[in-house]
Amino acid sequence: MEQAGLDVVFATVDNRSLDGFARRQLPTYNLGSTTAEVSADALAGNIYTVLSAAKACEASLIFLDAADAPLARDEYFLRHARKRGLRVFAPAAEGTLLMGWMELLPSPDAAGPLAAEPSEAPWETVFSIDLDDEGPTHWRRCHKCKLFFDKEEIIEEGYACPACGTLQRLRSDERLAITVDAGSFEEWNAQMPDSNPLDFPGYPEKLADQRDRSGLEEAVRTGRAAIAGLPVAIGIMESGFFMGSMGHVVGEKVAALIDRAVAESLPVVVFCASGGARMQEGLTSLMQMAKVSCAVERLSAARLPFITVLTDPTTGGVTASFAMQGDIILAEPRALIGFAGQRVIRDTIKQELPPGFQTAEFALEHGLIDAIVERSQLRRVLAQLLAIHAPADPSRIVTYHSVMDALEVGANAYGSVSVAPEARIVGERIRAEEAATGFLRKVPVVGELFGRSEASEEEAAAAARRELDRHARREARKSGVSADAAAGSAWESVQIARNVHRPTARRYIDGIVEGFIELHGDRAFADDGAILAGVGWISGHPVTVIAQEKGVNLADRVARNFGCPQPEGYRKSLRLMAEAQKFGRPILCLVDTQGAFCGTEAEERGQGNAIADNLVFMAGLTVPVVSVLLGEGGSGGALALAVANRVAMQEHAVYSVLSPEGFASILWKDRSRAPEAAEVMQMNADAVLAGGIIDAVISEGVGPAHENPEAAVEAVRDYVKESFKELADLSPEELVAQRQERFAKF
Structure with missing residues (x-):
């Protein structure tokens, strides 16, 4: 190049050469410094960084170091360079x-707006769309890795950073554009009088500067919209305005949104994003x-649903108030969620x-939120949740299928709110992804999420080994029943109920349930995988489902504590029951547990209290409750989900005060007499029915459920549908009376 008369400047990172030729003491230009989030390759492959370097060096030619360099294939880069x-x-x-150097040109098919010239404007990482003296540009800076990207790139990545993958913080217009129906947003209280209760010096000027720089009015935008045709009062916090801090205007707008929703009988969805209280307003902010x-509380009293979506960041006073007060709390992946700042x-x-x-992810693991939902799936999940909570309307039938149909109506379902027509690109991607199976973020269920002691880890390992041994023994027996179990005996049912191939609650x-959305956590300490709970549809009617889940394989069974719930599991079920009662939803409980987990940690956190709270709350539920025992029904751990209006057992399920081994050990000091104990306790389905404890025995088909699971599931589905149909005509008072009379006779 020098021989051709070119003035050459070599790019470096961390002042280290990216090319061996720089050792010849030629001029260099440092692209920047690497960090935990930004590698040397990311810096060298960033369009904005390279174009800024070319501008600073007054270059007219850019030579890449390899034919397969990332920028060599980047249409955005080639278009910007041209x-x-x-x-x-x-x-x-x-x-x-070919030999030597080859000129790279953008594809002739490439079209679309290009970003403005990189400038020395004071870029702000907190703004979704940055401004300079020439007005809005199309460059956006990732708040995580700090690199700039053409906005088109970010949109095509589903508003994620092309370098580090971090979800970008969205403005309200962008959020609305990918969430609500096109043209449905009607803004409320767009402008409200400012407040400066402390007469804080410079605060009015700072507000004016924030508006000029961000193009936003305040840190929240509110109004009415529709999602899949379902009306909703919606609020979107703006992290680009004072970091979404909550001052008087923010509190007033959110409170006014809720009060108008009460007046118009609308559900409320709020997208939260805040750095906390606005310090310039002092106690007024608090x-x-x-x-x-x-x-x-007024919205709750009106029995209208409140759904919050926690986005990055949600901290401080917003976290300690309405963000965590939702009936259902969703979050975007990897969002920062907390009260006190890490610093x-x-x-x-x-x-x-x-x-x-x-x-x-930390909040989900510790039971503080219901679910993490991928951004591309939020519209769909919100539509289903709104439909499940929709009030009865004779003029319109809202079902799972009607919502799914509404979500498939085409491009007009996605927003053209204010600006951001580019969001249609994301809308098209959302529709494609909705065709995939499942829409909630797959987060591994951790067994004991509360930090197990060394002893309890050894217990879990021993339990896993025992389960492996049991699995091996049962695999060797085609019948799945030990030789000492007589046909039709209670011990035979015990063996079948424990068969590792038996279908689990999932x-x-x-x-049985269409559109099931799993809801996690006790909102206090942890999410117990032994309790699988959520909402969905049965025969076109919204229901709450609470089930004890043993797991489908060894790893899953260990993670779910072999279906033995912790106190957090029962508190999760209690929370879901309270929500079902609030919105008048029937409850289906699926029981399958050896019993509540008995261990030091469970006792410390109130295992008995948690079960007792479930029993008394279920006794007074004003909605229909149907419980089905699928496998083992052990002691109070099973009864905690079986205080119902209708209780049934599958024909090979068992129900007892404790395990037959425990019974034989306590009364006869001989665990080997477990088969005899099973008969004495009359724990098989026919004996339990004869004792009047249950209402029905459900057939499993020609053989046990693990041999014909489809037939077993169909029989349970038919029983559940018929039971809810029979209970539908009872008033809340009659449901409570029927349930309490049912148990009073024992």
Whole structure:
């Protein structure tokens, strides 16, 4: 190049050469420094970084170091370079007839708007769309890795950073454009009088500057919209305005949104994004937490659903008020969620924070939120949740299938709200992804999420080994029943109920419930995988489902504690029952457990209290409750989900005060007499029915359920549908009376 008379400048990263020629002491230009989020390759492959370097060096030619370099195949880069009069070259690929350098040109089919010239404008990472003296540009800076990208690139990635994959913080217009029906958004209270209760110096000027720089009015936008044709009052917080901090105007707008929703009988969805209280407003800012909480209570009293979606970041006073007050709390993947800031925690208690601390995944693991939903699926999930909570309307039938049909109506279902027509690209992607199976983020269910002691880990390992041994023994027996179990005996039922191939609750949910959305956590401590709970549809009617899940394979069974719930599991079920009662939804309980987990940690966290709370709450439920015992029904751990209006057992299920081994050990000091104990306890389905404990025995088909699972699921489905149909005409008072009389006779 020097021989051709070119002035050459070599690019470097961290002032280290990207090319061996730089050792010849030629001029260099440092592209930047690497970080945990940004590698040297990411810097060298970033369009904005390279174009900025070319501008700074007053270059007219860019030579890439390889024919397969990422920028060599990047249409955005080639289009931007051509717009700026830059010619791009790369070495000819090996194995071709060409030699030397080959000029790279954008595809003639490439079209669309290009970003404005990189400038020295004071870029702000907190703004979704940055501004300079010439007005809005199309460059966006990732708040995580700090690299700039053409906005088109980010949109085509589903509003994720092309370099580090971080979901980008959306403005309200972008959020509306990919969430609500086109043209359905009607803004409420667009402008409200500012407040400066402390007469804080410079605060009015700072507000004006924020509006000029961001193009936003305040840190929240509210109004009415529709999702799949379902009306909703919606609020979207703006992280690009004072980091979404909550001052008087924010609190007033959210409270006004809720009160108008009450007046118009609308559900409320709020997308939360906040750095906390607005410090310039002092205690007035703090009082907004209470103001909005009062409004949420009024919404709850009106029995209207409140759904919050936690986006990055949701912290401080918003987290400690309405963000965590939703009937259902969803979150986007990897969103920052917490009350106290990490820096505050480190500085205050000098504690090193664990990996993944204060992320959406951390919150899910600790039972604080219901679900993590991929951004591309939020519209679909919200539509289903709104439909499940929709009030009865004689003029319109809302079912799972009608919602799915509404979501498939085409491009007009996606927003053209204010600006962001580019969001249609994301809308098309959403429709394609909705065809895939499942729409909730797959988060592994952790067994004991609360930090197990070494002893309990050994117990779990021993339990896993026992399960493996049991599995091997049963695999060797085609019948799945030990030789000492007489045909038709209670011990035979015990053996069949424990068969590792027996369908678990998940199989029955899949076969009975349409559009099932799993909801996690006790909102206090953890999410117990032994309790699988959520909402869905049965015969076109919304229902709440609470099930004890043993797991479908060894790893899953260990993670779910072999279906033995912890206190958190029963508190999760209690929370879901309370929500079902609030919105008048029937409850289906599927029972399959050896019993509640008995261990030191469970006792410390109130296992008995948790079961007792379930029993008394179920006794007073004003909605229909149907319980079906699918396999083992052990002790109070099973009864905690069986105080129902209708109780049935599959023909090979068992129900007892404790295990036959435990019975034989306690009364006869001989566990080997377990088969005899099973007969004495009359724990098989026919004996339990004869004792009047249950209402029906459900056939499993020609053989046990593990031999013909489809027939077993169909029989349970028929029983559940018929039971809910029989209970539908009873008033709330009659349901309570019938349930209590049912148990009073024992």
